[in-house]
Amino acid sequence: MDVAIVGATGDVGRAICGQLIERGELGPTSRLQLVGRPGGSSGDAVHGLRVDLIDAHDEHAPHIDVATRPEDVVADVIVMTAGRTLPTGTGRPIDRDRLAEDNRLVFEQYADAIAAHGSGHEVVIVVSNPVELAVEVFARRLGRHRVIGMGAWLDTLRFRREIANTLGIRRHRVGGFVAGQHGDRMVPLWSTVRLRGLDPDERFEIVERLRGERTLASFVSEVRAAKQRISEAPGIAAAFSAVDSYPPDIQAVIRPYLTHQSGAKTAHGTANATVDLVRTVLDGRDIVVAGQVLLDGEIELGGIPWRGVLGVPVAVGPDGWSRVMLDELAPDETRALWEVAQSINESLVAWGGGAR
Numbered sequence: 284m285d286v287a288i289v290g291a292t293g294d295v296g297r298a299i300c301g302q303l304i305e306r307g308e309l310g311p312t313s314r315l316q317l318v319g320r321p322g323g324s325s326g327d328a329v330h331g332l333r334v335d336l337i338d339a340h341d342e343h344a345p346h347i348d349v350a351t352r353p354e355d356v357v358a359d360v361i362v363m364t365a366g367r368t369l370p371t372g373t374g375r376p377i378d379r380d381r382l383a384e385d386n387r388l389v390f391e392q393y394a395d396a397i398a399a400h401g402s403g404h405e406v407v408i409v410v411s412n413p414v415e416l417a418v419e420v421f422a423r424r425l426g427r428h429r430v431i432g433m434g435a436w437l438d439t440l441r442f443r444r445e446i447a448n449t450l451g452i453r454r455h456r457v458g459g460f461v462a463g464q465h466g467d468r469m470v471p472l473w474s475t476v477r478l479r480g481l482d483p484d485e486r487f488e489i490v491e492r493l494r495g496e497r498t499l500a501s502f503v504s505e506v507r508a509a510k511q512r513i514s515e516a517p518g519i520a521a522a523f524s525a526v527d528s529y530p531p532d533i534q535a536v537i538r539p540y541l542t543h544q545s546g547a548k549t550a551h552g553t554a555n556a557t558v559d560l561v562r563t564v565l566d567g568r569d570i571v572v573a574g575q576v577l578l579d580g581e582i583e584l585g586g587i588p589w590r591g592v593l594g595v596p597v598a599v600g601p602d603g604w605s606r607v608m609l610d611e612l613a614p615d616e617t618r619a620l621w622e623v624a625q626s627i628n629e630s631l632v633a634w635g636g637g638a639r
C-alpha cells in the first residue's frame with residue numbers, strides 16, 4: 284500500500300513521515316510520496332527530506348519519491364497536512380476564520396486534482412485546520428466515506444490519556460471517545476468511557492469521582508475560564524502546573540492548547556494519532572476510531588437526521604469509514620453535540636465550504 288503526505292516538510296508532516304517508517308507501517312515494497320508546494324520553499328525541501336529519511340532509515344525504508352504538483356499525488360492513503368497553522372506564542376488570539384480563508388484554497392486545489400486524476404479509491408486523512416472545512420471540501424469532491432478528519436481521534440487519545448494519568452494507569456487501559464469539533468468545542472463522551480479490567484459498577488464510581496457534579500452544560504465556560512487562568516500564570520512552567528488541577532476533560536483541551544502556545548507545537552502527538560488512522564485503513568479490518576466525517580442523516584440531533592461535518596466514533600476500514608458507532612448518549616451529551624454541530628454548519632457556510 285502507498286501513502287502520500289501533502290505538506291510533508293511541515294512540522295506535522297515530517298513527524299508523520301518519521302513515525303510511519305519507525306513504527307513499521309510501510310514495508311520496503313510500499314511507497315511513501317512526499318508532496319511539496321510548487322514554487323514554494325517546500326518544493327525544494329521535499330527533495331532534501333527524501334534524502335534525509337533514506338539516510339536515517341535505509342535498512343527498512345519504503346520506496347520514497349517526491350511530487351510537487353497536486354495532479355501528481357498518487358497513493359492509497361493521502362494524508363492532508365498542508366496549509367497555514369494557528370500562530371504559536373502565549374496570549375495570541377486564535378483566528379479560525381482567517382485560517383479557513385487561507386487554507387480553503389489549498390484544500391480545493393488538492394481535492395479537485397485528486398478527484399480529476401486519482402484512482403477513485405483513495406482514502407484521505409485530514410490533519411490540516413480547520414479540520415471540519417477540509418473534510419467538507421474533500422468529501423464533497425471524493426465521496427463522504429473516503430474522507431476522515433483525525434482531530435476527533437487526537438482529542439480522544441488526549442482525553443483517554445488525561446483519565447489514565449489521573450488514575451495512575453496507562454492509556455491503553457482506558458476506552459471512550461471524544462466527538463464534536465476539534466479543539467475547544469470537543470464533546471467528551473463520558474458515557475462511553477471504559478476502564479479495562481473493571482466491572483461496570485467500579486467504572487461508574489470512578490467516572491463519577493473524576494467528573495464530579497459537572498455536566499457538559501458548563502464545559503465551554505469552564506474551558507474559557509481555565510484558559511484565562513493559565514494565561515495569567517507567571518511563566519510557562521507554572522502554567523503547565525496549573526493545568527494539573529483541572530478535571531481530565533478540561534485538561535484534554537487546555538494542555539495541548541498550552542503546548543501549541545509554548546512554541547513547541549503538537550507535532551508528535553498529532554503524528555501519532557494520524558499514523559494510527561493510516562494503520563487502521565491499511566490494516567484491512569473495520570476498527571472503531573473517532574473522526575470528523577460528513578454525515579448524511581446517520582444520527583439524529585435536535586430531533587432531525589443530521590447533515591454536516593461532525594466528529595463521531597466511526598468504523599474505519601480499507602475503503603474509509605462505513606458506519607457511525609454511537610450508542611444512546613446521556614442527555615447533556617446529545618445537547619452539547621447538537622449545539623456544536625449547528626455551530627460547525629454555520630462556520631462552514633461562513634467559510635464558503637458549502638454546508639447544506
Ligand SMILES: NC(=O)c1ccc[n+]([C@@H]2O[C@H](COP(=O)([O-])OP(=O)(O)OC[C@H]3O[C@@H](n4cnc5c(N)ncnc54)[C@H](O)[C@@H]3O)[C@@H](O)[C@H]2O)c1
Pocket residue numbers: 289290291292293294295296318319320321323324325364365366367368369389409410411412413414433434437465548549550553
Ligand atoms: N488536526 C489536528 O489535530 C492538528 C494538529 C496540529 C496541526 N494541525 C494542522 O496541520 C497543518 C500543518 O501544521 P504544521 O504545524 O505542520 O504547519 P507548518 O507550517 O510547519 O507546515 C505546513 C506545511 O504545508 C506546506 N504547504 C502550504 N501550502 C501548500 C501547498 N499548497 N501544497 C503543498 N504544501 C503546502 C508548507 O510548505 C509547510 O511545509 C496546519 O493546518 C495545522 O493547523 C492539525
